[in-house]
Amino acid sequence: MFSTMQDVPLTVARILTHGATVHGRSTVTTWDGTGPVVRTYAEVGARAAQLACALRDELGVTGDDRVATLMWNNAEHLEAYLAVPSMGAVLHTLNLRLPGHQLSFIVNHAADRVIIVNGTVLPLLAAVLPQLNPTLKHIVVTGPGDRSVLDGFAGTVHDYEELIADRPTEYPWATDIDERQAAALCYTSGTTGDPKGVLYSHRSVYLHCLQVNTGDNFALTPRDLALPVVPMFHVNAWGLPHAAFMSGADLLMPDRFLQPKPMAEMISALQPTVSAAVPTIWSGLLDELDGGDYDTSSLRMVVIGGSACPPSLMKGFEERHGIRVVHAWGMTETSPLGSFAQPPGGLTPEEEWPYRVTQGVFPASVEARLIGPAGERMPHDGVAAGELEVRGPWIAGAYYGGAGNDPERPDDKFAEDGWLRTGDVGTITPDGYLTLTDRAKDVIKSGGEWISSVDLENHLMAHPEVAEAAVVAVPDEKWGERPLATVVLRPGATAGLPELRAFLAGRVASWQLPERWSIVESVPKTSVGKFDKKVIRASYAADELTVTLLGKE
Amino acid sequence: MFSTMQDVPLTVARILTHGATVHGRSTVTTWDGTGPVVRTYAEVGARAAQLACALRDELGVTGDDRVATLMWNNAEHLEAYLAVPSMGAVLHTLNLRLPGHQLSFIVNHAADRVIIVNGTVLPLLAAVLPQLNPTLKHIVVTGPGDRSVLDGFAGTVHDYEELIADRPTEYPWATDIDERQAAALCYTSGTTGDPKGVLYSHRSVYLHCLQVNTGDNFALTPRDLALPVVPMFHVNAWGLPHAAFMSGADLLMPDRFLQPKPMAEMISALQPTVSAAVPTIWSGLLDELDGGDYDTSSLRMVVIGGSACPPSLMKGFEERHGIRVVHAWGMTETSPLGSFAQPPGGLTPEEEWPYRVTQGVFPASVEARLIGPAGERMPHDGVAAGELEVRGPWIAGAYYGGAGNDPERPDDKFAEDGWLRTGDVGTITPDGYLTLTDRAKDVIKSGGEWISSVDLENHLMAHPEVAEAAVVAVPDEKWGERPLATVVLRPGATAGLPELRAFLAGRVASWQLPERWSIVESVPKTSVGKFDKKVIRASYAADELTVTLLGKE
Incomplete structure (x- = not known):
């Protein structure tokens, strides 16, 4: 028997229209190296509509065309994050740090029609132009940067601000599409073989976003200022941009100023409440904080993931700077969260420690199992090791097959029943705490x-x-x-x-x-x-x- | 283009299996009038499986049979909340406070096969037995109470503990059903005409649950003890039982001890962190707290809804007892949340006040619009009034048609495009704050x-x-x-x-x-x-x- 509830899809367009109205006064601040550049969510919403109008009317983006970004974390990247999926197209975030041959492979495999690029990274794009297929028709450049390096491009080069200027600030967003439609695309930086594309759906982005905002995850509210240090080209910056727009939390975008000193100055000046980054970045920041005179009292939580965080780093932040560090695990194929190392209730800080150094527990929406050497289920007893496999509505079940192709499901990444084989080996306790020890291949x-x-x-x-x-x-x-x-x-x-x-x-x-x-x-x-x-x-x-x-x- | 994410349904069974394992050490405490009776979520999970086995094997519950509850807030009610939808059947919560003719109408209209009833309220059920159709086959009684009042019942009477004893503590839960399948049923107590049934889906329960757990809603974590004073027969106790099981927050169940004095004693003794109730109950509690020597320092938030909360009550709790009161709005047809009156960021407590006395803002998943006298859209300018209509994945789009019937969609409750007409009239500000002034009929x-x-x-x-x-x-x-x-x-x-x-x-x-x-x-x-x-x-x-x-x- 079916329920009598309304059949309303979960879409990125809802996140956009909600954030731009209910949280219209919330702000995204981009750090320009010395100070903040502020834009309200109402303005971001209006500019996202202008961008969508330009993409549709001027650049001919239709259907599920891929619109790529080659950008740091900044307000324009947020506008693309919201506009592209909300118009029904697919946002393809390109990793600035990839070697050229992988970057060109990915752009060609995805058959991107448009690339939006920060002027400051134009040389990266220019270097691979000769390898790009003619499926790429448009390059849109934001901010300062020498456009002449694109002279060999056979398509059209646009200036972002000129392109969106004077266009309507409203757009008929795709609020009633099938929620399983593709919304965003991110490639793994696979160390072996070609990169593989993970194609997120509106449903997966939305559900992941709700999870990010839950009490034991980032728990964002309009009283927060969230600092995504993890790049927006790195698995959706762990969902923070969309989650902030959904919850009304302000966003602080570090752009390209990720070195310890400018970051410490920015934190001191703008007082973010939560942040997320990989250990290497935070390790440098800890040294800077230890040696300088900074005010980090605003930070209620820093989430560290991407690779295991040394306990010394966690304790350094906590004991010397009063910043609580929370360990998380995820990967491109898992949207990325993943497990979150919050302790159970009723424990002293000392008793919490053994839980906090694990990879944490999965939320209700992500099931985990361990598979042993002979393909058998291993018990969750905290002792038996197995390869971690996961299942859930924001976990990949296949890879993007490239333009016009069916999805790929290589045998070695997905189990026969559809679970994702993570390639990580570890143990799980009866109460769900994951500890990873090896990569399966090791x-x-x-x-x-x-x-x-x-x-x-x-x-x-x-x-x-x-x-x-x-x-x-x-x-x-x-x-x-x-x-x-x-x-x-x-x-x-x-x-x-x-x-x-x-x-x-x-x-x-x-x-x-x-x-x-x-x-x-x-x-x-x-x-x-x-x-x-x-x-x-x-x-x-x-x-x-x-x-x-x-x-x- | 469809995404490559796994197609995994959102189900109550996931909430159950997650809570019973990952949060297996979390507890539900039922107050027996003088002290606590404690059960872990692992035990609740095992007993829910025993209940499901009994319902299937002994009481013949199959498919989407309705299993009703006539119960206070207690651990056994929580077991039914989890077991019944998770086995694929439909949980039908019966309102203890309804007049007999409405109670019998509802049981017959839903064609309930089983009623689980607290022994302490048996006389309520006995009084309507002669009016009940023979579709009701079984009555299951929990705890003490004179069973002889059921002597005239043509079906079978069971004792809850005897029924579930010695059954398997595992069950093949319905984790792979269509998420739009019915999970729970609740009737409006409509003042005009017959009560109408709202049939919640697994999807709507799950999404509502995620929303309840977000940072600006209840934000439950394993460090919380949640006290649902609002009855579990009153729109799912605003989602708290499921949300607590999903998040690992402990639950404190007041059973039938809802009078100001026992409640104040219970709060003082067991130290809940969050609660939810209607104004009348909290008004009595405030008087008790004002006159007595109680410790309420554990309560970080009390959510009040059901009808408008007088500002004097909010200020009384806040100024005299340090308890923050948050206003919320919802109805049976909205699962029930609904709007939540959290203020925007960056305001002083005094500046927050005008926002906090409104009905609040809707979350991203609920869209709101105002319809004027001629059916036209009214602006959200904080001035123009209209009837509130809402849309979203946990908002009803029709009423339950009764056993074997199609859903009903009376013209006067649902707009042609499917939006719910709430029957409430008010204004909405540009940033989404709702203020209700009248019922539409007034x-x-x-x-x-x-x-x-x-x-x-x-x-x-x-x-x-x-x-x-x-x-x-x-x-x-x-x-x-x-x-x-x-x-x-x-x-x-x-x-x-x-x-x-x-x-x-x-x-x-x-x-x-x-x-x-x-x-x-x-x-x-x-x-x-x-x-x-x-x-x-x-x-x-x-x-x-x-x-x-x-x-x-």
Whole structure:
């Protein structure tokens, strides 16, 4: 029996019209390096309508055309965030930090018709122009910047302000479309293979937005000033721009001024209440705050995600600056939130700590399960490890197939029943707290059991004479895979490999002990400083490592 | 173009399984008059499964059978709230305070198969048993109470605890149904005509629940203890039971102990953080708190709705007890929230006040419009009045047609384009603040303009010699309708009707001035103390009033 409730879709257009009227006096402030540039949500709404009119009437955007952005966090980016999906088109956020060949691949794969670009990053776009397909018809430039670098572009170049000037400040927004229609597009920066596009729906954006605004998440209200340090090209800035517009929270946009000193000055001057960023950015900020004289008392919460946040960083903010840091987990395929490490009720601050250093709990809308080496469900007992799989209305079930193609569902990213395979391995407690330990590709699958490479590495690096240790899976005839331990010794170290093995034997189960050991000069690293296990595995396969066998049957 | 997000429905079953696991240590506490009875959400989840097993295996509940409750706010009611929709059936909450003929009408109209009833209210049910159709097969009684009053029942009587004992604590919950399926049913207590059933969907319950948990609404977290004083048979206790289970907030259930003294004792002893109730209950509580020695410091917010809350009551709680009162508006047809009177940001407490005494702003998911006397859209300028119409995914678009029937959509409650006509008249400011002044049926439609009867009454009652004044619409050949003012003078009053008219003339527009005046002994009242304008209009029509004409052309 169907209910008698109204059948009203969840749309980005509702977020836009609500924010621009009910929260019309709320503001978005863009930092220009020395001071604030302020615009009200009513003005943002009017300018979004002007942008939509221009896109439709002047640039010929229709249906689900892709309109891309290559922009920092600023008011114009917010206008595009709201206008493009609300007119029924698809907002495609381009990552400013991608290598050129990936940027051009993504623009061509999405068949973007328009790119809106900040003048300050024009050289990035100019560098890939020769590789772009003629599906790209228009480039719209905001703010100052040398337009002459676009001279080779076969399409049309527009100035953002000139383009939208004198156009109507109202638009017949797409409020009655199917909520499962595409609203936004973001590509993973996949380290292997081509980037994959995740196509968010109006429904997923809206539901994610409601979740972001719940009490134990960002809980935004009109009394908040939210500072998204996480870029708007990085999974929708974790939903903050849309969530702020929905809730009436003011927004503080740092544009390109993400260095510790300007950020500390901006926080001190404008007093944001909540923020969100990745650990590397906040780590630099902590140093700046420690060394300077800044007022950060306005910040009630800082959410850190993107990669695991060191407890020392969390404690540094909390103990020295009174800023509560909350850990979160997510990925492009999960919109991105994801789990949020808020503690249960009724605990002392000290008792809360073990919960807060985990990846947190999932909200009601996201189901999680752990899948073991043989594809079996692992218990949520806080001990058994498995690959994390998730399901929910804002979780991807496939990848964008590119213009005119069907969605792709590669076998290795989606389970047969549609759940997303996250590629992360960890444990879940009975009350839902997730702790991630490895990427699935770094786990050693040995005789139907999983051995955590990260766990072995941490134990090895606890030895006083070990500088670094990287453990990788290598093929083994009997067990399928076994761990290979590569170790960098400190200068003057006297310990031999048997001693290191004995050291490890006291700390992990005997069947997890590596038989293959290699002392190396250094561990190869990726461009962002992580162990490059692909290179180690390749060196082993090519017989380039000196390997000592210890304890192998 | 459709998105590539997973197609996962929003269901009550997700709220149940999430709360029972992730928030398994959270608790529901039922007050037994002297002390607390505590159950964890894990236990509630297990008992809900046992209840579902019993309903299916023993009582033959299948498909969308209606399972009714006639219960106070307590843990067993929470179990039914979660179990019944989560098994795919429909939870039908029966209002304990309805007159018997309405109660039997509703049970028969819904064709309830089962009624779960608190032992303490068995006499209410026994009194209507002879009027109930044989579609009612089972009565399940919780707690103590004389079961012999049910002896005349042709079906089966069960004891709740005996019924669920020894059954499996797991159930294959309906997590993959269409989210537009019916989940719950609540009848309006309509003062005219038969009660109408509003059939909530899984989608509407879930979305409403997310909204209740947002930062500017109840913002529940596991650190909260929520006290729903508003009954669970009164529009889902404003969503608090489901929202608490979703967020992990603890629940405090007052059962039948709603009198000021036990409530003040319970609040003092158990320290709830948020509550929700109608003004009459809180008015009594305020007197009790003023006169006693209670600790209410735990309450961060009390939400008052159901009817307009006198500012004196709001200020009394705030100034004398430090409890912030927030005004809300809603109705059975709106799930019920509705608008919430939180102020914009950046204001001083004194500046916030004019916003807080309104009915508040609607969330993004609820659109509002005002319809004038000729069916035209009225501007949202804070001045123009119109009938409030609303639209949204948790707003009713029709009424339940009864077992086996199509939904009803009477012309007078739903606009042609599906919006709900609330029957309330008021204004909306440009930034969305709603102020209600009249019920639509009490507004005087005069020559294409609306005259507020409440406005005229308030001005008249400001005259020192007027004890009470009620203004109603009466037919007028020229204008369609005109106001009739009925006035009760204070003892010893010397003012005549011409003086009262002159008094009014200085305060309202001349075209709003009544021509028809009548001095009466008293204003007829309804059972809840409101002016009974139906009776006044009938007296006028029957020529039973002495009417003086003043200033009529």
